[in-house]
Amino acid sequence: MAVTLQTGPVRKALPVKAAGRGVETTLRSHTQVALRSAILNGQFVAGQKLVERELCELTGASRSVLREALVNLEVNGLIERQSYCGYRVTELDARTVCEIFELRSSLETQAAVLFAERASEAELEALNRQLEKLEDCVENFDIEIMRPVKEGYYDILFTGCRNRELRRALENIIDRVCHLRSRLMRDPELRVTSLHEMQKLTAALLKRDPIATRAASLAHLDSAKEAVLASMADEVFKDDL
Amino acid sequence: MAVTLQTGPVRKALPVKAAGRGVETTLRSHTQVALRSAILNGQFVAGQKLVERELCELTGASRSVLREALVNLEVNGLIERQSYCGYRVTELDARTVCEIFELRSSLETQAAVLFAERASEAELEALNRQLEKLEDCVENFDIEIMRPVKEGYYDILFTGCRNRELRRALENIIDRVCHLRSRLMRDPELRVTSLHEMQKLTAALLKRDPIATRAASLAHLDSAKEAVLASMADEVFKDDL
DNA sequence: CAACATAAAATTGTATACAATATATAGTTC
DNA sequence: GAACTATATATTGTATACAATTTTATGTTG
Numbered sequence: 001m002a003v004t005l006q007t008g009p010v011r012k013a014l015p016v017k018a019a020g021r022g023v024e025t026t027l028r029s030h031t032q033v034a035l036r037s038a039i040l041n042g043q044f045v046a047g048q049k050l051v052e053r054e055l056c057e058l059t060g061a062s063r064s065v066l067r068e069a070l071v072n073l074e075v076n077g078l079i080e081r082q083s084y085c086g087y088r089v090t091e092l093d094a095r096t097v098c099e100i101f102e103l104r105s106s107l108e109t110q111a112a113v114l115f116a117e118r119a120s121e122a123e124l125e126a127l128n129r130q131l132e133k134l135e136d137c138v139e140n141f142d143i144e145i146m147r148p149v150k151e152g153y154y155d156i157l158f159t160g161c162r163n164r165e166l167r168r169a170l171e172n173i174i175d176r177v178c179h180l181r182s183r184l185m186r187d188p189e190l191r192v193t194s195l196h197e198m199q200k201l202t203a204a205l206l207k208r209d210p211i212a213t214r215a216a217s218l219a220h221l222d223s224a225k226e227a228v229l230a231s232m233a234d235e236v237f238k239d240d241l
Numbered sequence: 242m243a244v245t246l247q248t249g250p251v252r253k254a255l256p257v258k259a260a261g262r263g264v265e266t267t268l269r270s271h272t273q274v275a276l277r278s279a280i281l282n283g284q285f286v287a288g289q290k291l292v293e294r295e296l297c298e299l300t301g302a303s304r305s306v307l308r309e310a311l312v313n314l315e316v317n318g319l320i321e322r323q324s325y326c327g328y329r330v331t332e333l334d335a336r337t338v339c340e341i342f343e344l345r346s347s348l349e350t351q352a353a354v355l356f357a358e359r360a361s362e363a364e365l366e367a368l369n370r371q372l373e374k375l376e377d378c379v380e381n382f383d384i385e386i387m388r389p390v391k392e393g394y395y396d397i398l399f400t401g402c403r404n405r406e407l408r409r410a411l412e413n414i415i416d417r418v419c420h421l422r423s424r425l426m427r428d429p430e431l432r433v434t435s436l437h438e439m440q441k442l443t444a445a446l447l448k449r450d451p452i453a454t455r456a457a458s459l460a461h462l463d464s465a466k467e468a469v470l471a472s473m474a475d476e477v478f479k480d481d482l
Numbered sequence: 483c484a485a486c487a488t489a490a491a492a493t494t495g496t497a498t499a500c501a502a503t504a505t506a507t508a509g510t511t512c
Numbered sequence: 513g514a515a516c517t518a519t520a521t522a523t524t525g526t527a528t529a530c531a532a533t534t535t536t537a538t539g540t541t542g
Binding site for chain 2: 026064067068071072075076077083096099100102103106107110114163164165166168169172173176
Binding site for chain 3: 028063
């Protein structure tokens with residue numbers, strides 16, 4: 001019987017182990033993260049069809065692993081599936097962007113208000129320090145590290161609001177427009193405007209002032225929404241050329 | 242004994258086709274819905290371990306299909322996975338319930354306020370009719386059909402608020418405490434209280450009064466939260482016996 | 483009998499094989 | 513040559529097989 005020395009099963013054995021301990025070690029989670037990053041970084045353009053075999057080659061995962069990762073992304077709304085037609089990167093029209101920002105405003109403002117109410121003094125200080133880092137980024141045009149710094153700011157905010165469900169919902173919805181926002185930050189003027197808004201928000205948070213916090217958060221998000229919508233209009237215009 | 246004699250490679254050909262057109266026809270979505278219902282109906286108790294092979298036999302799905310369905314439930318927080326230890330139904334402690342209701346209050350109140358602002362006259366009427374159905378249920382102790390009737394009410398509400406992302410987030414979070422709420426509705430007193438609160442909410446919505454809507458929604462959800470927390474305390478007490 | 487080490491079974495993680503459907507290509511007809 | 517049909521290819525949907533790990537059972541030793 002079966003010595004079965006055929007090509008297949010002798011795969012790369014244990015690439016998982018090598019990944020280390022702290023992070024999730026399953027191929028699935030690794031594949032998930034890789035695909036998510038690819039979409040968020042804009043490597044896959046919106047509307048693009050995602051062929052499973054190609055993704056397998058790209059990530060090194062088998063189809064079963066890949067498909068489970070795809071289900072995850074689908075539930076989070078990053079991709080859409082149609083029977084026997086595969087997955088596509090979700091396209092965002094203006095209406096959806098408005099809906100996303102409407103939801104996000106509600107969630108993020110609540111998070112900010114709760115942060116002002118519940119955060120520890122240490123968290124207030126940490127938030128302030130993170131803001132200073134962001135100021136440095138803007139000043140020195142360190143556009144590359146701006147995203148992780150901003151994510152750090154939000155991480156403090158979402159932790160300090162003391163609601164993991166809120167955090168989960170927020171991180172999910174933010175993913176949906178993340179890549180759009182990244183591209184916008186190439187515009188120096190928008191960077192300065194955005195920073196100024198975040199300074200106002202931070203000041204309100206440091207004073208634990210719920211009214212000012214709410215106002216600053218809503219203003220910031222409204223501004224972000226308008227910028228995204230404007231850039232989308234530009235895209236449409238470019239397509240017409 | 243296994244009543245289902247679908248053991249072998251003899252696949253059941255096209256059970257999918259039979260499902261019709263409107264609904265999703267894939268085995269995966271069918272399996273997903275079945276598992277979700279089972280959890281929401283309390284067939285699987287919180288904390289219970291879910292063995293894949295058993296779920297396969299229960300749903301008739303193969304493991305690949307089943308696992309993709311499980312990923313979906315996992316992303317929505319209904320079940321939790323641990324490497325090589327499988328899935329378990331997510332257990333809700335008091336803190337998590339508080340967090341869920343805090344988030345839900347925010348979302349549902351926003352939805353209600355937006356409904357008051359944006360719903361069509363037809364939707365206002367539909368909401369009122371649905372409330373009347375609910376009144377009949379409570380009056381006639383039709384506890385079985387109460388859940389679908391309430392879901393119908395919320396369906397109108399979530400449609401009329403004109404925000405699909407908000408709807409998505411809400412339906413997700415509501416799932417998490419759905420089974421708890423169902424059990425509570427066995428209590429006649431709570432049914433009457435809950436109905437009264439919904440009457441107040443509906444009245445505010447019909448008048449398109451945002452202030453009254455907000456107040457009624459928050460009051461309703463706070464009351465629901467307290468009821469759930471109280472029942473959880475009872476559960477703990479019962480465990481001690 | 484308790485405690486530990488070891489082996490067997492069960493369960494999950496991963497990879498591949500087969501079936502159903504959709505898309506693309508080639509051929510035929512007018 | 514355009515439009516339609518039939519065939520071939522590609523891609524997704526589904527099922528099964530193999531590997532890694534954990535859990536349970538077994539046996540040994542003090």
